[in-house]
Amino acid sequence: MTTAQTAPPVLEAEDVAVHYGGIKAVDGFGLRLPAGKIYGILGPNGSGKSTFLAAVTRLVPLTRGRLLIDGREYHTESPTTLARKGLARTFQTVRLLPELTVLENVQLGADTNASGGRLRSWLGRDKPSEAVEEAIERTGLGDVRSAWPGELSYGMARRVEIARALAARPRLLLLDEPTAGMNHSERQEVSELMRKLRDEGLAQLIVEHDVQMMVDTCDHLVAMNSGTLVAEGSPSEVVSHPAVQEAYLGKRWRSHA
Ligand SMILES: Nc1ncnc2c1ncn2[C@@H]1O[C@H](COP(=O)(O)OP(=O)(O)OP(=O)(O)O)[C@@H](O)[C@H]1O
Numbered sequence: 001m002t003t004a005q006t007a008p009p010v011l012e013a014e015d016v017a018v019h020y021g022g023i024k025a026v027d028g029f030g031l032r033l034p035a036g037k038i039y040g041i042l043g044p045n046g047s048g049k050s051t052f053l054a055a056v057t058r059l060v061p062l063t064r065g066r067l068l069i070d071g072r073e074y075h076t077e078s079p080t081t082l083a084r085k086g087l088a089r090t091f092q093t094v095r096l097l098p099e100l101t102v103l104e105n106v107q108l109g110a111d112t113n114a115s116g117g118r119l120r121s122w123l124g125r126d127k128p129s130e131a132v133e134e135a136i137e138r139t140g141l142g143d144v145r146s147a148w149p150g151e152l153s154y155g156m157a158r159r160v161e162i163a164r165a166l167a168a169r170p171r172l173l174l175l176d177e178p179t180a181g182m183n184h185s186e187r188q189e190v191s192e193l194m195r196k197l198r199d200e201g202l203a204q205l206i207v208e209h210d211v212q213m214m215v216d217t218c219d220h221l222v223a224m225n226s227g228t229l230v231a232e233g234s235p236s237e238v239v240s241h242p243a244v245q246e247a248y249l250g251k252r253w254r255s256h257a
Pocket residue numbers: 020023024025026043044045046047048049050051052
């Protein structure tokens with residue numbers, strides 16, 4: 001058996017529950033995300049997707065369950081340790097600092113992983129680190145590296161967010177609705193970028209309302225409803241699953257499978 005076959009998943013969530021008083025936002029959900037794969041979490045509004053991401057990034061405490069990165073439990077540790085463990089994320093809304101250039105915004109991502117939390121972007125404006133140059137190159141932002149966020153299209157601004165996360169050199173990238181508010185061609189570009197990053201070995205977990213984009217992008221889908229797992233498998237299996245059809249019927253998406 002090879003090392004790759006025996007390696008633990010990059011991310012493992014086991015029987016995760018997050019309750020807010022009597023509201024069971026997540027209640028016994030889990031997944032095992034291997035290296036170099038794109039997994040997507042699908043589910044109607046209020047099904048618990050964002051709460052699960054918040055749990056994975058340690059922004060909300062678990063009521064029950066376990067979280068592991070590379071086989072090591074981390075669900076009692078501070079969210080500030082996650083970058084060093086190889087986990088980075090992007091947010092639903094674009095959060096670039098308008099007074100910093102694209103390059104400097106991306107540098108912030110590298111700084112979160114630097115020893116002593118040193119902020120190079122503000123202190124002395126040193127030469128960008130190798131990780132920043134690499135992130136800019138991987139996301140195709142070379143031509144706009146000196147631009148200000150206000151000068152960018154929405155799609156480009158989202159790309160800078162991804163570059164900033166990559167500058168921390170993660171092994172796992174969590175993307176919360178990465179194509180929200182984008183037009184068709186911008187969505188396709190982001191999907192292409194994710195698949196390119198996957199082919200370079202980066203594991204990704206996506207939460208996204210655009211089901212077609214998930215089908216086109218993900219290697220594996222996990223469907224949630226009412227805080228629990230209702231279906232899991234290849235994108236075509238999951239979108240044709242009766243429980244998923246029922247959750248979406250007449251809403252955002254009708255079967256393309
Ligand atoms: N801080 C909170 N306090 C109380 N209830 C909450 C809190 N956050 C989420 N909930 C509830 O938990 C459930 C799951 O919400 P969550 O936002 O995780 O779903 P979601 O699948 O991400 O929805 P959407 O697709 O609309 O973002 C919902 O019933 C929501 O109202």
